[in-house]
Amino acid sequence: MLFTIAWRNLWRHRTRSLAIIASVALGVWSGAFIVSLYYGMGNERVRIAIEEEVSHIQVHHPKFREDFEAAWNFRLDSLDEAMRKTPGIKAWSLRTTAQGMLANAAGSNGVQINGVDPAAEVATRKFDGFIVDGAYFDPEKRNQILIGKKLADKMKLTPGAKIVLTFLDPEQNIQAGAFRICGIYQSSNAPLDERNVYVKQSEFNELLDMPGRGNEAAVLLQDETFLPAVLTSLQQQLPGLQVESWRSISPETDLIISSLDISSLIIIVIIVLALAFGIINTMLMAVLERTREIGMLMAIGMTKPRLFSMVVLETIMLTMAGCPIGFGLAWTVNEWLSKNGLNLGNIAGNTMKDFGFGAIIYPDLPGFKVGQIIITVFITALLASVFPAWKALTMRPVEAIKR
């Protein structure tokens, strides 16, 4: 009957209870929406990192990532063989990279030169889809180069323009090559666009004098779930090389994902803390209004634990009643946005791309986050009930009955 009393007590002041329920619903909705927006951004960042930047797995010489020099290379045929034998791999791209300088008559810029197999690069990260001016590599033409839009804008370069690349070969000799810009690409990560230029691997290897060798393999999996198995398999097959997942290659992406949990929890806690004061106030009013009734309950034999439970129960019911409404709202909005996306480009301009995020966010609310919000709201209700319940317990029946 404590449930019955607690539930019916909620509706003694319908408007007041509805106001609290509505504020909890809005709090839950806003918390759920912000969390789903965060996760949408996180998912988008991971998608970009995997599909447009580093792929699921990369293979390097163990010393390569210390200074990114061309000297740290390996034979490509053994890698090709390992990739073919490993299940779960969708595509791979073997690259030759070196740090260098891109220059024309007007100026110069430090770049990372990526020698790629045009077809493999398209299979691994749909690179041809990023071209915003000019065209992707033409198999019939030599000395073509793709540069990022941000670099092109900075150096006022357009397709057809000639540039010179200068770089160190594995013997630490300075080499140079003249290239003509065939296309300008734009990915979702503007800083990387400014830094990376792409040439054909065969031509780059000639200039470096390292035929049949490279220093990076990017591996795209059929699905993220294959990651642990493929990682282990490649590590076993390529003992002298460093095989790493995107989490190691792109630690900033991993950091973003890890921080999502904490930052979204902080936001939820801030929202429910704000709600807690409203709940405490309402429940305190509810208790003080019923002083005589509480006095009577204690007089006829209601023990303190039961009285405490009644107030706690009432607070929990009042608070939790807002949860389904809040989640219903969140679900409705998320359903619509998961199909249509939320275009933050209209608000943030290119800022999103400058930080490696896509402009369109598709909110995502994982199940465990729903559970986390419910638990947080429940704990808030529990804590918010303590003061009103304590207030009820401190009443003396003989005085309370007289009120």
Place this chain on the structure above:
Amino acid sequence: MNDATVIDIHNVSKIYNPDTIPVHAVNNVHLHFERGEFTALVGPSGSGKTTLLNIIGGLDAPSEGQVIINGTDITSLKPNQLINFRLQNIGFVFQSYNLIPVLSARENVEFILLLQGVSKAQREQRVQDLMNAVGLGDKMEVRPAQLSGGQQQRVAVSRALASKPQFILADEPTANLDSRSAANLLDIMAQLNHDEGMTFIFSTHDARVIERARRVITLEDGRVVSDKAVGVPTKGGRV
């Protein structure tokens, strides 16, 4: 004290503001009540009737003295023990009825049985019997707000009786009732006193209650100034 004694009050005093200007609400009272009594505590306002009733009911602690109910000195009980003691031994009827407004009449009566841990079947039977006894068998599912003052007070009497207490304390039970409702309520209580030997102790100003009482205790300035047996003996009790 004999076997029929339900309440024994020894040297009970209640002093407010003992360190400043002491007020003796109850002053050195000795009383004892036997099973089946139908007693009125009377006296002018401020004479200590309600305070004495609260002390007997364990709602207030005396400054001095002992209250022994069925052999238990309730002044020595801890607060939680006292709550449980009240639940098992004492029925209360308040001037303002004090029903739980969100519960129906039936639920109000049943609530105390739930607190006692009585089984569902027994609860249902007991509530039905009590509601019939107070003439509200057809108002079981009605909420207090839809009942008249007299009907609410009858529900309160049912609730007080539900726990099968040793006695019922009623503080000005007819004060808010019209004469017809008051008479009706007194009839019911007198009937319960007569048929079941239930002990009733009232505090009252109401001449209608005093007329029906078998014992009238008069208080003035916290002291018992008279204690008279009146009328005919009730079943199982003393006059």
